[in-house]
Amino acid sequence: MRYVKLPSENFEGFFESLKVWGDIYAPIKKGNIYTFQRVDSASEVELHYTRTMLPPKKFFFRPRETLLKLEKNQWVEPSDGRKAVLFGVHSCDIHGLKILDKVYLDEPPDPYYKRRRENTLIIGISCIPDEYCFCKSLGTHFAMDGFDLFLHELPDGWLVRIGSVRGHEIVWENGELFDEVTDEDLAHFKEFEEKRSKAFQKEIPQEGLADMLDLAYNSPVWKKYAEICLACGNCNMVCPTCRCYEVCDHWVDAYKAVRERRYDSCFMENHGLVAGGHNFRPTRLDRFRHRYYCKSYFDPSAGYNCVGCGRCDEFCPAKIEHVKVLEEVRGSLQ
Incomplete structure (x- = not known):
């Protein structure tokens, strides 16, 4: 260079x-x-x-x-x-x-x-x-x-x-x-x-993070924060790595239409809705926990899906802190 x-x-x-x-x-x-x-x-x-x-x-x-x-x-x-x-x-x-x-x-x-x-x-x-x-x-x-x-x-x-x-x-x-x-x-x-x-004031402990998430799937901490969460999807909208979207066709009249792509959020209830009316993430708890597994689970071939920018913390209306949640989940393991 x-x-x-x-x-x-x-x-x-x-x-x-x-x-x-x-x-x-x-x-x-x-x-x-x-x-x-x-x-x-x-x-x-x-x-x-x-x-x-x-x-x-x-x-x-x-x-x-x-x-x-x-x-x-x-x-x-x-x-x-x-x-x-x-x-x-x-x-x-x-x-x-x-x-x-x-x-x-x-x-x-x-x-x-x-x-x-x-x-x-x-x-x-x-x-x-x-x-x-x-x-x-x-x-x-x-x-x-x-x-x-x-x-x-x-x-x-x-x-x-x-x-x-x-x-x-x-x-x-x-x-x-x-x-x-x-x-x-x-x-x-x-x-x-x-x-x-x-100058960094926050740190996310990486040691054994993937194992911790495997072991802590039923941790009561997820339920505690899911009840605080507003399920607004703000954290998804401001995240630099979220990439879910939906595609819709809007008909203007019988001869004109527009196919549009727009951001989608895994915090929205209809995100997990599939054919037949089944929802594979039907509760707020399911959706809240999923986001942490998506962002914090380490993939050896791709790394983390989080870059630590802090947007999800700053712009969360419920003031939920990403690192604090993971620290509490780790602490809940006996």
Whole structure:
């Protein structure tokens, strides 16, 4: 991997140079939350944000999208070849996209997701964890791939890691904006990463987690929290790795229809409803417990389905904490 330095005074020029790659989407503050929105200038970007409510996956696997339209007795696929730059993506969300890649780019690949991934430039940026983050214990607090460029904050600029051919092209074409990395820059980089590592307040114990979940299926802790849970599906909607969806056909009239895909949630009662009226997760307890098994059960070939971003904790209206639930489940084993 190659490293260069972006001095602070060249940041705006760097931002402007990205516009040739597509529309730029970056985190901005909207009320009490952060959200990825289209921006036109570097001054609009919140560089020191914590987390957005909806993760960057919304650009690839959209909350609601039209797959096909029935027009003149033919199903037509809407064209979507727009190029984009996602600027300021945190490491945990980059890992989240990598998990989605395993699902949507596996054979046969999802054409809508694949096209958007190919047309999108990923610019990562370093962050300082808050009280909700537990990505360090899952190994997702640092990204080694899955990005084109990654910016690490220095006192007078950014240390830039180049992670793709497109990243090399950006640096090559804008060589006047970048400097070589000095020993002093590396010392500051090391200092920042050590400070960041010590800032984590939450940790999920991984030792024997899969065995614990096998043994604790009937733990009373699941029932305790299922009764608190509102079954609203908020945690699914904001999760960077949830990928369930449903497809519906909406008829406008006898000759026009729209086939739509939209997010679905395993917390919704009708999610488990199948032909014949059977529901394989009929109770809130079944659905609550399932989510923890889906996110926290370790698959040797794929790892965890959780990246420790903390969204499910911050945006849960019942204030249920993911790590706390697992700690109590572990403690309930005799």
